Amino acid sequence: MEIITKEEYTELGSYQANNCISIYIPTHSSGLAVNERYDQIVFKNNLQKAKTTLIAKGVELREIEAILAPAFELLNDEEFWNKQSQGLAVFMAKGFFKYFQVSLEVKEELLVNSTFLLTQLMPLLERRHRFYMLVFSKNSCKFYEADQFEMKKLEVEGLPYGINDVIHFEEKDKRQTHRRAGAGAGERAVVGASFHGHGSGLADEEEYLLQYLREVDQTLWTEVLHNQHVPLVLAAVDYEIAAYKQISNYKHISEVCLQGNYDHEDRHSLYLKVREKLTPYFKEYSKTALKNFYDNSANGLSSTMPTEVVPAAHYAQVSDLFVEKNSHIWGSFDHTENKIVINENKKDDDECLINKAILKTIVNGGEVHILEREKMPTDSPIAAFLRFAM
Numbered sequence: 001m002e003i004i005t006k007e008e009y010t011e012l013g014s015y016q017a018n019n020c021i022s023i024y025i026p027t028h029s030s031g032l033a034v035n036e037r038y039d040q041i042v043f044k045n046n047l048q049k050a051k052t053t054l055i056a057k058g059v060e061l062r063e064i065e066a067i068l069a070p071a072f073e074l075l076n077d078e079e080f081w082n083k084q085s086q087g088l089a090v091f092m093a094k095g096f097f098k099y100f101q102v103s104l105e106v107k108e109e110l111l112v113n114s115t116f117l118l119t120q121l122m123p124l125l126e127r128r129h130r131f132y133m134l135v136f137s138k139n140s141c142k143f144y145e146a147d148q149f150e151m152k153k154l155e156v157e158g159l160p161y162g163i164n165d166v167i168h169f170e171e172k173d174k175r176q177t178h179r180r181a182g183a184g185a186g187e188r189a190v191v192g193a194s195f196h197g198h199g200s201g202l203a204d205e206e207e208y209l210l211q212y213l214r215e216v217d218q219t220l221w222t223e224v225l226h227n228q229h230v231p232l233v234l235a236a237v238d239y240e241i242a243a244y245k246q247i248s249n250y251k252h253i254s255e256v257c258l259q260g261n262y263d264h265e266d267r268h269s270l271y272l273k274v275r276e277k278l279t280p281y282f283k284e285y286s287k288t289a290l291k292n293f294y295d296n297s298a299n300g301l302s303s304t305m306p307t308e309v310v311p312a313a314h315y316a317q318v319s320d321l322f323v324e325k326n327s328h329i330w331g332s333f334d335h336t337e338n339k340i341v342i343n344e345n346k347k348d349d350d351e352c353l354i355n356k357a358i359l360k361t362i363v364n365g366g367e368v369h370i371l372e373r374e375k376m377p378t379d380s381p382i383a384a385f386l387r388f389a390m
Contacts, residue, residue, distance in 0.1 A: 004100065004124040006362060012116050013359035017093040019059060019067065021050050022117040024109040027084035027101070040081050043088070046110050047071055053112045063094065070097035091116045103150050107326050111352075119323070119355050122370050124149070125362065129282050131254070132228075133274055134220070135235040136244070138163040138209065140263045141216055143224075144270075148282040151271040158219045163212040206243075213244050221249045228252070231281065233274055235262050256281075286369045289320040293377050293385040300389035304378035306353065307340050312384055313357035316364035320385040321357060325370050327381035329353040354382055 023046045027039045047068055054064045071092055074080060087106035090099040104123060111117045133144040133151070139162045143154050160166050225232070232250055234241045235258035245253055256277045262270060275282075293302045303309050306329050312318050314335050330350040331342040343350055358368050366387075377383050 020093045020116050022111045023090040024106045024120050025088050027088045131231040133233040135262050156223050166212045166215050214247050217248045225250050301386045304380045304383045306382050309382050309384045310353045310357045313360040317386050318361045318366045318384045319387045321361040321368045322383040324376050324381035
């Protein structure tokens with residue numbers, strides 16, 4: 001997934017021209033929608049709507065064709081459309097063209113305005129809550145890094161593939177753990193080799209498991225975790241999870257876990273399961289910000305009025321901005337006269353004031369929280385916790 005940096009967001013948000021076109025469409029990575037070119041059809045329809053809008057505004061056809069040319073070129077790129085994620089955001093103006101493929105559900109939307117509409121990209125700038133996940137069994141061991149948007153597998157040098165990738169023997173009366181000869185990092189050891197120096201009782205099996213898990217833990221500690229402080233989620237059967245917690249050096253193992261055997265579970269399916277369980281962790285920062293908002297509702301540091309919040313964002317007063325997902329407030333704000341106009345319905349040349357407030361909050365070092373309607377602290381689609389009273 002593309003990561004939107006603060007610099008990219010600021011560049012897009014600060015760009016102004018007579019005809020800035022913003023297009024958002026949901027996309028598909030597989031299935032009938034790809035085979036039937038559904039995403040291309042939806043994108044083409046939006047380009048036609050943008051052309052119609054520009055013609056209605058009196059823009060010359062030659063200029064319209066120049067603005068839309070890179071988008072029509074993208075429309076005909078079959079390889080591009082076969083490699084989609086969940087959403088596509090495209091921004092274009094005269095001499096300007098940029099797009100983002102995002103692992104984020106977006107709502108189909110088109111706007112022709114004097115600035116780009118960036119509200120749907122905002123979640124990609126929210127605080128990224130990293131975590132690790134260790135998926136293991138006696139026959140498999142995989143390690144992932146993830147956040148609330150994506151998960152990727154990490155290839156950790158020396159990490160055992162499974163219990164048969166580790167042998168046990170005694171040397172100078174001290175038991176040690178060593179990788180099987182000939183099975184280096186990235187190589188699967190020969191399955192079925194014997195353990196040395198022990199009989200075949202239940203106690204030995206438990207000890208073999210602990211030796212294996214100690215090497216897993218020591219490898220992860222040495223290569224990755226020794227300087228980390230983010231949650232580690234374990235995915236294994238219950239007694240293996242208990243055993244790993246018993247021997248681990250890492251102090252940030254999450255109480256959230258996936259119990260069961262996941263040897264053959266694909267990465268995406270695993271990610272969806274763990275992401276659902278970690279939702280409270282992802283929302284923790286917003287919960288803290290909302291608590292500050294409610295705790296300061298009586299002392300002038302909390303505002304729910306768009307006519308106050310939008311100027312406050314411009315003048316760097318906003319610490320935390322709360323915005324209802326997929327919402328708009330149409331109008332204008334003249335900072336030179338500190339004059340704000342809000343219209344119930346969008347008029348020609350109106351801009352989205354929520355879009356403007358988000359940009360100014362980010363530029364001025366504040367945090368933005370995109371919330372579902374029922375999570376908003378007010379009936380208003382925008383609210384703010386302020387750095388100082390107005």
